[in-house]
Amino acid sequence: MEDQIEQAVEIALSSNSDPVIKQQAMSFCNQIKESEDGWQICLSLFLNDGKRSPAVRFFALQVVDDALVKRLNGSGKQLDSASLLYIKESLLSYIQREYAPQSTTDVDAVFMQNKLAQTITLFFLLSYPDTWPSFFDDLLALSSMGGPLSNARGLQLLLRILVAQHEEIADTLILRSSEVTRRNTIIKDAIRVRDMARLASAWMEILVRWTSRDDGYLIVENCLRVIGSWVSWIDISLIVTPQYMSIIFGILGNDALRGAACDTISEIISKKMKSSDKFELISLLNLPQTIGQLPIGSDIEFTEKVARLVNVVCLDLIRILDEDQLASQLHDNTERLLQQLLPFAIGFLANEYDDTSSEVFPAISEYLSFLRKEKKRNRPLTPDRHSILTSILNTVILKLKYDASMDWTNGADDSENDFLEVRGRLRLFQDAVAGIDENLFMDSLSSVVINSLNDEKRDWRDIELGLFELGAYSDGLRNAAALPTKGQGSPKAVEILNTMLLKMTNSNVLSIGHPSINLHYMELVVKNSKFFETHPQIVPQILDMFVSNIGVHSSYVQVQVRAWYLFYRFIKLCKNLMGDIAETALNAIGDLLVIDAEVPQKNDGDSDMSADGTDSGTFDGRLYLFEASGILISVEAVPDEKQLHLLKHVVSPIFSDMESCLSRPTEGAQQALQIHHDIMAIGTFARGINDGGKAITDPVREQFLLASRAILVSLETLSGMEIIREASRFAFARMVPILGPQILPEIAVLVSRLLSESSASELIDFMSFLGQLIHNFKGQSGILEMLDQLLTPLLSRVFYSLSISANGSTDEEIQQSDIKKAYLNFMMGLLNNGMEAVLASDRNRQILESVIQSVAHYTSTSSDAAIKKMGSSIYNRLQAVMKIM
Missing domain, CATH: 1.20.58 (Methane Monooxygenase Hydroxylase; Chain G, domain 1)
Known part of the structure; x- marks a missing residue:
């Protein structure tokens, strides 16, 4: 049987297998999974290590897993106690043999170790703490064969099992039923009481013993991963001790492991706790000094991880500050620590790699939101906060500029699209600054704009940034969304905008001939058309620009087509000029x-x-x-x-x-x-x-x-x-x-x-068109005559279209629903515009009863409250028409 299973698995996985035979092989594999003794055959197949391929052994564990899951879920034919004991003894015997330091066989491949860890974890869920209370003791003993926590094979398997256990019982990203959640809570409580102190001590010993060893990289990395995941639900005091944290911080100096250590520290800090406890934790870590000593920048991936760490810490400190009931001393200390860390966040924000910058976006956003709340609370912007705010704005402005290595493609290049996406998010930060300190926003942006329009500026990227910021400024002013001043903005804001627009129209930036500059220029002209009401003498110059090769005659098709629209908008908005x-x-x-x-x-x-x-x-x-x-x-x-x-x-x-x-x-x-x-x-x-x-x-x-x-x-x-x-x-x-x-x-x-x-789909637009005519020409004899001739054939077409079954097609159902709405709207328009006499004419009176019945039917069967209300009104008014006939 084992040979048959191996052959079936290999056929099922082969891309060269005959489709018919492959389907037969897959059916055979499914039969094995569903059979009562399939797990026994497959467990034996897995344990027979030397004779079977990794793919077959992987499948074998899948079958065992299915049997364990059925027992967990209480579904299908379930394993009995004797079977569970057999599985336990078989797996324990296997790992004690194959993962012992003296084992002469090749260690399982990583994917097989992970699969074995998953299988053991499923068994753990069935047996801990009731029938296998010594679970962790047995695994720690395996890891200590040959000396305390010195067995590399055993340690790797132990750590993989711990990772799998966290995913099964504590990963918050996985949705679980209430019953499974209760089961997991019981298991976690038992671990905390029975084994957690010993596990935490073992982790620290692993870090100490293996960090300096050449062959210890994977073991330490996995150990840090375990600590980082488990810390979310265990007693934090087991990990956050001077000795423990000193060891983890020490690993930051190891080039190969510092990234994993940084992730672990981030997870430790992310642990939910009271504000006072969180501040004590962050203070204990002395992060400003630690981060200042790290080799940031030399390793892109590590720099990104440090940025993530800074983001986590800043977010927690901001949330502490934002609490209403906060002791003054804790508030002051938190503010002081945050002021020390925010420059690091701003430094990462300025990083040339957008992935690194994006890591601190949440902290920057949260800080700006906090400052806006403080303004609404009528608390003045302190010098320290103003300094940070200025630094954020200046950094954002620099990040908004096209990189020297990037060209403008109008969205045709993926790297530019990524930049434009980041630019959009940065723009929100800039708008938030405007809502906190309008003067800072106005002065900074106007300075950038004016400098970019100077004649000596010939790099298109500088000019593009200036015009982009001019657009951002005018958008904020026009929408009154970014600036606190409502309406059209403060007199100073309007004056600055007009100054910048006058500088733009008097500049020669268009002579550079770059399509992005031309597009920005035209967009700004249209967005700020009111400017030309006070500067009408510039209008001929703008028109000349639009009809030139800068605008509607541009050699760039995308620019040209956009210019056609912008030219129209300018003409429409400034037609009186x-x-x-x-x-x-x-x-x-x-x-x-x-x-x-x-x-x-x-x-x-x-x-x-x-x-x-x-x-x-x-x-x-x-x-x-x-x-x-x-x-x-x-x-x-x-x-x-x-x-x-x-x-x-x-x-x-x-x-x-x-x-x-x-x-x-x-x-x-x-x-x-x-x-x-x-x-x-x-x-x-x-x-x-x-x-x-x-x-x-x-x-x-x-x-x-x-x-x-x-x-x-x-x-x-x-x-x-x-x-x-x-x-x-x-x-x-x-x-x-x-x-x-x-x-x-x-x-x-x-x-x-x-x-x-007209087709059925055209009837909707057709009735809307007729409704417009009825409104425009109500009272005209011509429209009455036309409707008198048209009404019966039109309504006959409508009723016919609605009588055809939609055949279960969603599109057809939507179309019929839209026809009903259009029909009712048409009838309402007819009545509202005094054209009900058409319904009672000699030509149309024979269809009036059908109209009344249809309105009643569509109204009663519709789930739309607005349609029901309109239909009821139409029905009552049609009844009145019927009475006067």
């Missing part, structure tokens, strides 16, 4: 107002192409230019004649392109995508025209009336394309404010064509 410069601006961007659709490679050109299949990235950005153009030519300063001329300059090429596309034989996806883009451009341009502020003239309306008819021709030709239907609905919605009731005849044609082709 534009003056009569529309023609100049339009001529400058005219080469970009060109539509050339590209079908994504993934699209196969089928007729049901959706809007999601468009080349949306670049095209969506280009739409901002059309909207900006509409705003530019519709500001008050543009004469009517020039507005019409410029308007035709934009829309005439689009009309010609649509005509050209439609005159060609149907070409599938590319043709449809080009028409889609043309229609979207018209709609977006119309939104800009409406947003410019200038009164709409009849010649302008005439141009958009022509546009509406051109769209209808396109829709008639390509009505089977979802993207054409979506674009047409979009464009008409944007032209409604321009054309008013004049567009109603065209809308009637649009609606009838959309309804005949």
Whole structure:
């Protein structure tokens, strides 16, 4: 049988096995696990060391583990007392033989030792302290074969078992049932009473005996690991003694073991205890002097561990300080010790390696939070705290700068992405400083910004830092989130911001030609548009910048597309400052107002192409230019004649392109995508025209009336394309404010064509579109006539879509839920805008009863309180309509 098990395990683990045979082997292995005597066969197989492979012996222990777990959980066929005794004697005999110092066999591989430790730990949970009270004595005796704690093999196994025991009974990261927690508590209490003092003494002896030995590295490292884990739940006084801590601190001088010693000290300090006891512990360790003597910086990994230690200590000291009821002497002593340790934390914060810096982020964050609380308590910022705060801010500012070895890739490089993530966290520290000391924040950041904008600064990293900090300053001022002064900030803060913005716009930093500088510059211009209300003379200069190769004509695609949006935002925000410069601006961007659709490679050109299949990235950005153009030519300063001329300059090429596309034989996806883009451009341009502020003239309306008819021709030709239907609905919605009731005849044609082709998913947007029309044209005879013709076919489509089973599909269920909400919103809009007469018309009265029943059904079956409330209101009002029929 053992040979069969070995063969099955090897087949199951082999990547070259025939799949069918491999499955058979795995089934056989599972049968062994589930069989009543499988554990006996596998225990024998494991003990027969010399003849079996490590993989087979590992599997054998897994089977034994399964049997032990079943006994622990009280499930399945359980081991009886005789079987447990047999397992105990077999394992104990094995380790006494194989882990004795005189053993001539090769020691088990590390993974096998860990597995054996796990198996022994499971047995420990079943037997300690009742049936195996001498558990620790037996293992310590094994470790002392040949002399007190001198057996390396036995010690390694003992320490691995202790690690496994902690994971099973005390690891707080593992979720356990209440029953298992009670069992573990009983075991831990027994260990504390019966064996803990002896174990703690043995650990200290191991450290003393093995630290100086060449072959003692792993033993000491594992011993420190055990101390660091067990200390969380044992009596801390067993470890925190002058002799014990002197030994552990002494190991900090051992290059190979100092990292493990540092981790252990961190775990010791993390032990939960009363504030007074915690302070005594930290004071006893004399960490400021100890840390000051460590070779920080020469070993990156060790430096990171020391940073973690400093973070742990500072966090504890800050929490002690933050207690309300704290004796004055303890408060003063804690403050003094914290002031000694925080410079180390700030030093790690400044470390060139972000992993090291990040280790002290919690302590820095907690300290800044503490200082903000102190400010709210009306406690002044002491000179010592102000000094630390200044040091934190200066360090953060330096860390915010791009490293000399790093280039700007706009997120295309992983190392830059990591830096930007850290930068975001550092920015929060900077904002926190602003909430503690506004003057410090303002003075420090303005100094960085002004210095970075000096002509002699040519390194893009210095300039980028300055512009980044200018953005941070303006964000804090605008959002009133970082600064304590509400509203738009204090007069001094606003004055400093304006000074920095004026310095930026008068500088020549753009001449460096770096894309990150250009992006920051444009972002800052848009974010601080109010600045130009008091400096309108700078606006032409900014426009020249935007339309140059710095902005919308940048050779960096990512910068260019972002610039299109920022240009639009600047035009929208500063439209009243534009003056009569529309023609100049339009001529400058005219080469970009060109539509050339590209079908994504993934699209196969089928007729049901959706809007999601468009080349949306670049095209969506280009739409901002059309909207900006509409705003530019519709500001008050543009004469009517020039507005019409410029308007035709934009829309005439689009009309010609649509005509050209439609005159060609149907070409599938590319043709449809080009028409889609043309229609979207018209709609977006119309939104800009409406947003410019200038009164709409009849010649302008005439141009958009022509546009509406051109769209209808396109829709008639390509009505089977979802993207054409979506674009047409979009464009008409944007032209409604321009054309008013004049567009109603065209809308009637649009609606009838959309309804005949729209899919179930489009019904949601379609009803929302109709709701907008109802609101805009309430009281108009045209909208009543259109609704009278449309209502029955529309509601029939809605009821049909909702009658189709979702077939268990989550997406379909969500879609049906959204259709119900859209339907109820549509009915509410109809009633709120005085259009209930449409429901009682000769054409629609036959569907009114179905409407009432549907509203009642959807209301009663919905779990959404808002839907129930709205549905009830609609139902009552529909009943009133029924009564007057």
